[in-house]
Amino acid sequence: xxxxxxxxxxxxxxxxxxxxxxxxxxxxxxxxxxxxxxxxxxx
Numbered sequence: 001x002x003x004x005x006x007x008x009x010x011x012x013x014x015x016x017x018x019x020x021x022x023x024x025x026x027x028x029x030x031x032x033x034x035x036x037x038x039x040x041x042x043x
Contacts, residue, residue, distance in 0.1 A: 004030055 008018060011033050022032035 008033065 008015060008029060011018065013021070013033065018029050018032055021027070022029050025032060
């Protein structure tokens with residue numbers, strides 16, 4: 001089973017960057033990487 005930790009590890013962002021995006025966007029970590037981080041990582 002894939003965990004949240006696994007998903008966070010699959011992004012191009014560090015944990016600190018994910019936390020910063022989540023805090024800025026008022027989202028949880030998973031929502032932050034599924035929305036904003038995708039745009040950051042894909043160029």
